[in-house]
Amino acid sequence: MPKNYFRKSFILVISLVLIFFCFSQAEDRKALTFEDFIKIKRVTGSRLSPDGKQLAMVITVLDLETNRGNSDIYLLPARGGQPIPFVFSPAADFFPRWSPDSQKLAFISTRSGSPQVWVIPVSGGESVKLTDFPGGVGSFSWSSRGDFLLVTSSVFPECPNLEANRKKFTDQEKSRVRARIYDHLLFRHWNSWFDGTRSHLFLFPLNGREPVDLTPGDFDTPPISLGGGLDFDFSPDESEIAFVRNIDPELKLGLGTNNDVFLTDLQGKAIEKLTTSRANDIDPQYSPNGKYLAYRAMARPGFEADQLDLILYDRQKKSFSNLTEKFDFSLSEFIFSPDSQAIYFLCEDKARTTLFKLTIATGKIDQLLDGHYLTNLQISPDGKILYALKQSINCPNEVYSLDLKTRKLKQLTAVNSELLATLKMNPAEDFWFESQGDRVHGLLLKPPFFDSNKKYPLLMMIHGGPQSAWEDGFHYRWNAQMFAAPGYVVAMVNFHGSTGYGQAFTDSISGDWGGKPYHDIINSINYLHNNYEFIDKEKLGAAGASYGGYMIDWIAGQTDIFDCLISHSGVFDLRSEYGATEELWFPEWEFRGTPWTNPEMYQKFSPSYYVQNFKTPTLVIHSANDFRVPLEQGLQFFTSLQRMNVPSRLLYFPDEDHFIQKPLNAELWWKTILDWLATYLKK
Secondary structure, three states: OOOHHHHHHHHHHHHHHHHHHHHHHHHHOEOOOHHHHOOOOEEEEEEEOOOOOEEEEEEEEEEOOOOEEEEEEEEEEOOOOOOEEEEOOOOOEEEEEEOOOOOEEEEEEOOOOOOEEEEEEOOOOOOEEOOOOOOOOOEEEEOOOOOEEEEEEEEOOOOOOHHHHHHHHHHHHHOOOOOOOOOOOOOEEOOEEOOOOEEEEEEEEOOOOOOEEOOOOOOOOOOOOOOOOOOEEEOOOOOOEEEEEOOOHHHHHOOOOOOEEEEEOOOOOOOEEOOOOOOOEEEEEEOOOOOEEEEEEOOOOOOOOOOOEEEEEEOOOOEEEEOOOOOOOOEEEEEEOOOOOEEEEEEEEOOEEEEEEEEOOOOOEEEEEEEEEEEEEEEOOOOOEEEEEEEEOOEEEEEEEEEOOOOEEEEOOOOOHHHHOOEOOOOOEEEEEEEOOEEEEEEEEOOOOOOOOOOEEEEEEEOOOOOOOOOOOOOOOOOHHHHHOOOOEEEEEEOOOOOOOOHHHHHOOOOOOOOHHHHHHHHHHHHHHHHOOOEEEEEEEEEEEOHHHHHHHHHHHHOOOOOEEEEEOOOOOHHHHHHHOOOOHHHHHHOOOOOOOOHHHHHHOOHHHHHHHOOOOEEEEEEOOOOOOOHHHHHHHHHHHHHOOOOEEEEEEOOOOOOOOOHHHHHHHHHHHHHHHHHHHOO
16 A cells, blocks of 8 residues: 555545534534624724833623623723723722823722722722712723823713712702602603703812813803813823813704813813814814814714814814715724824725725825724724724624734734524625615625525615614624524625715715615615525514614505514604704604695605505603603504504513613513514514
8 A cells, every 4th residue: 555545544544533623613503682682792982002011901791690780891902802800899990091101090880889980900900980970970081101090980060079069969969859840842862861961071189189160151061062082181291181062052942063172271170162164173182292183073063973074183283174075984993003004994985984094285085995894993003003893794893903014904903703603693794786776785694504506585684873874793682693693594785874874975964764775675675585595474573673673664654565664763743743852953854844844755754644645563762761763653553553453462561761771671672572473584
C-alpha cells in the first residue's frame, strides 16, 4: 500500500467525525422560545476610557421572578475579552462616565432610592455617592479637567434653590390630594403627566461647593421631545457650556419642534441663544481643540422626521457651515477625531447603517463601512480605532472595534455566545420590488430549520413611526425571530415613509397614511407570493404597533385577504386621536392641519369610517398609560370589531404604556400573540 494511504484514511475519518460533530451540534439547536428570549443579556452604553485602555459597558438582565430588569456595569479591555463585573447591586447601575484621567468611573445608580451620581476608583474600592438632588439625576458628564460635573435633574422652576425643591417634593409626596390643574397643553407626555417640574442643567463642583442651576426658567434641558444624544457639553477649556432647550411659546400648545442650542458660562448668568432656525437643533459637541461646535439640525419647523444635517459652528469666526447639505442621508450620531480634523458619523441606510468620515478642511465625505447596523460610536485617543455596538436580526448587541486603516471589524465581546449556540436563528435576507413608481425594500426572515420543499404561512410585520424603518437589528419588543420561531416566514417592508432611503421617500407618507404605504404592503405580498414557492398563499397574517397598529386597523377596513390581524397601540379614529394625544405638531403636519381646518383628510384616512368592511379576526392590544396613542383608540377598535361580529380579542395592560416593559407582561404578550397566530395560520 502507498505510504500516504493510512494518512489519507486517517484524515477522512477525522473529517467524517468533524462533520458528524457539527451536524449533531446543529441538530442540538432549537427554535427561540420566550424562556430563551428573556435570558438574553442586553448590552448598552459602552464608553471608552480617555486613556483608551478599556471600555465600561452596561449589561441588563431581565428576571421573571422579580418582574424587573437589573443593569450592572462591566469593564472590558479595549483589545477585547471577557467583560468583568465592576459595578453591581440589586438596584440599577448604568450611564458610566470616565474621569478625564481614567482613574475613576462615575455612574448613575438607584441604590439610595432615587437615581444619583456615584463614583468608584478603577483600581478598586467602594462606590461613593456624589449627588443628592431631590429630583434625582437624569444624565451627566465630566468637565475636561475633572473639576466639575454637568448634571440634569428635575426641579420646580419657581423654587429658589435645591432645599426649597426638596421641601416641595416632600410636601407633594405627603399630600393626600392627587388632583392637578393645567392651563396649557403638553400636560402629559408618552407615559407620565406633567407634575410641575422641569429638567434643568446644573454645574456640580466636585470640591463641595453648591450646585449652580445653569438653565433657570420654565423650560427643559434636555428638551422634552426630539432631543439628541446628551444635549449638553463642556468646552475643552471649561469656559463655556452648550445646551439644548425649547423656549418657543408654541411648545405649550403642543406644537413646538423648535429646539435650540444655547451657550452659557460656568455661572449661568450670561445665556446666549446660538441657533436661530425654528426647526429642530440638537446634540451640540465641541471639537477637542475647542475651535468648533458641531450639532445636528433639521430645516423644516413642525416636522419631526426632517433630515438631520451636520452643522459646524466656527467659534472664532462665528460662522455656520452645513457640512451635509447635499447629502441625502440623515445623521444618527457623530464624533470628532481626537485631532479635530475630521468627524465620523453614522447614517441609517437601507435597513442598516453606513459609517462616513468628513474631513473638515475640505468638506470631503468618504464612506468607510456599510452593510452593518452600528450604534454608540467611540474613538481611541490616537484616532486609529473606532468602537461601536453592532447587532443583527439574529444576534443582539456586542462590542466591536474598527481599524480605520484596514477598515476591518473585530468582535470584542460575545456576551450571549453560550445561549446563542443553543438556538437556531436565521439571518435577514433583502428583497426589492416595484411599487408606486419606486423600488421598495424589505427584509425576509425564514423560520428555524427551514426546508425549501415545505410551505410556510407568511406574516407581515408593519413598523411604527411611521417615519421609521425595519432594521437588521435584534429588536427587544417586536423581535422578528420570536415571530418566525413557530414556523412563519416573516416579511418586514420599509414602505413609503420609511427612513434610510432618502428624504423624499420619507416625506412621501405625510398626507398619505392609507395610500402608498398600504399599496406597498399589498404589492409586497403579491411579489413574495409570486417569487418564493415556499410561502403558502393560503395563510397570511399581519401585525404592527403604533403606526403599524394604525395600518392594521386600516387594513381591516380595506381588504379581507388576511387570515388574522394583530393591532398593538393602533390609531383607529384620527379625529379623537388628535384630541387625546400629546405632541400636536405631529398630526398637524401629517394631516395638513387640524380636524376642523382639514376635516376631509382626517376622515379620508381614518379606519373608523370603514367599520362596515371589518371581517378579519383581529387581536387588539392596548395599555392604560399610553399617552401617545391613548387607550380609547384600542377600545374603539375592539368595540367596532365586536359590533360587527368579527372574531376579536382585547389584551389590556393597566400597568404599561406605549411599550411593554415588565417581563411577566411581556411573557403574556408573546403567548397571546403566538396563540392568536397559531389559531388562524396553523390550522
